[in-house]
Amino acid sequence: MSQTPHDLDLDTQAQLRAALADSEARYRRVVENVNEGIIITAGGRILYANPRSLELTGLDEETVKTRPFTEFIHPDDREMVLSNHVRRLRGEQVETRYHFRAIHVSGDIRWLETSAVVFEWLGQPATLNFLTDVTLKRQVEQDIRTALERERELSELKSRFVAVASHEFRTPLAAILSSVELLDDYGDSFPADERKEILGLIKTAVKRMNGMVEQVLMTSRLESRGFQLELRPMPVAELLGQITAEVDRANSRVRRVTLSCTGLAEMRQLDERLLRHIVANLLTNAMKYSPPGTPVTCTAEGRGDMLALHIADQGIGIPQADLPRLFETFHRGTNVGNIQGTGIGLHIVKECVDLHLGTIHVDSTVGQGTTFRVALRAPVV
Numbered sequence: 001m002s003q004t005p006h007d008l009d010l011d012t013q014a015q016l017r018a019a020l021a022d023s024e025a026r027y028r029r030v031v032e033n034v035n036e037g038i039i040i041t042a043g044g045r046i047l048y049a050n051p052r053s054l055e056l057t058g059l060d061e062e063t064v065k066t067r068p069f070t071e072f073i074h075p076d077d078r079e080m081v082l083s084n085h086v087r088r089l090r091g092e093q094v095e096t097r098y099h100f101r102a103i104h105v106s107g108d109i110r111w112l113e114t115s116a117v118v119f120e121w122l123g124q125p126a127t128l129n130f131l132t133d134v135t136l137k138r139q140v141e142q143d144i145r146t147a148l149e150r151e152r153e154l155s156e157l158k159s160r161f162v163a164v165a166s167h168e169f170r171t172p173l174a175a176i177l178s179s180v181e182l183l184d185d186y187g188d189s190f191p192a193d194e195r196k197e198i199l200g201l202i203k204t205a206v207k208r209m210n211g212m213v214e215q216v217l218m219t220s221r222l223e224s225r226g227f228q229l230e231l232r233p234m235p236v237a238e239l240l241g242q243i244t245a246e247v248d249r250a251n252s253r254v255r256r257v258t259l260s261c262t263g264l265a266e267m268r269q270l271d272e273r274l275l276r277h278i279v280a281n282l283l284t285n286a287m288k289y290s291p292p293g294t295p296v297t298c299t300a301e302g303r304g305d306m307l308a309l310h311i312a313d314q315g316i317g318i319p320q321a322d323l324p325r326l327f328e329t330f331h332r333g334t335n336v337g338n339i340q341g342t343g344i345g346l347h348i349v350k351e352c353v354d355l356h357l358g359t360i361h362v363d364s365t366v367g368q369g370t371t372f373r374v375a376l377r378a379p380v381v
Contacts, residue, residue, distance in 0.1 A: 038050040042124055049065070084116075115130050212342060229357075233381040247279075266380045283311060288341070289315040311374075323362065360372060
């Protein structure tokens with residue numbers, strides 16, 4: 001039986017419908033399996049969301065479609081996203097791609113990059129939005145920016161250190177050179193006491209240079225993990241007495257440091273080298289940055305397995321803005337003026353405290369003084 005034109009037309013329509021259904025199924029498979037989120041928005045709501053876009057919020061399709069799409073956007077970004085959406089629907093020029101923050105149902109914040117086009121959906125203007133999770137990308141970019149900024153700061157600090165260290169070394173070298181020249185030219189004619197005084201100046205200058213070299217080497221060893229914590233039973237009060245006396249003699253003709261110890265009659269486990277670096281640097285700074293003759297106090301107390309140290313002065317104080325970077329290498333307070341220093345001492349203190357499983361805090365008021373509070377693990381033997 002032959003087919004009529006009508007039968008052929010029906011067959012063609014069936015084939016076209018089948019082809020269309022197959023095409024729609026293929027496009028749906030693509031849309032539902034791409035790694036980009038795809039949503040269609042109109043009238044302030046989401047009309048369609050593919051599985052990847054639902055993953056970005058952690059919600060199901062029914063929930064997403066019943067809420068305004070701005071609910072899933074970080075409050076600080078809602079105005080920007082809504083403004084771009086409305087302007088795009090009006091046909092205004094809007095940036096093609098931009099980033100905003102979305103809120104996951106878990107509370108996590110995710111950075112998304114969106115690009116959108118206007119089209120007609122079910123007889124009304126809508127936007128087709130493509131969403132890409134760029135959280136990791138932004139974090140990597142931020143890490144790179146932070147690293148570059150840190151590298152720039154370190155470069156500036158090192159340049160400053162070279163300049164400061166050059167000056168610091170030049171001063172004692174000049175003292176040594178001039179003293180040696182005096183002895184070389186007129187030494188035979190100088191009385192014994194004058195020769196002794198000049199030799200004393202040379203020794204002081206050499207000690208100062210040696211101290212600076214030691215600090216630079218100490219910094220290098222600490223940063224390269226060349227120092228290990230070595231705990232031994234120590235008479236803490238006696239050791240602190242030695243350290244404070246040494247610092248006092250080296251920095252002042254008049255005794256300025258007052259030491260007070262309580263609860264330290266028993267031997268305690270600690271690292272003598274680290275304790276020396278901590279206390280000596282803090283006391284030296286306290287004397288350096290306070291007027292001659294003003295007292296410097298060192299209070300030590302045994303509290304269970306901890307050793308608490310308070311070192312206080314009545315000096316120039318530390319500006320609040322300098323406190324966050326106080327323990328960084330080469331950093332010096334903005335109010336130190338012409339007071340000599342390399343910006344290494346407090347960095348060494350912090351590294352030694354950390355190595356000794358301790359903590360350090362500072363209270364300071366400009367023009368009134370500074371107190372460093374150190375707590376070190378030092379169990380009783």
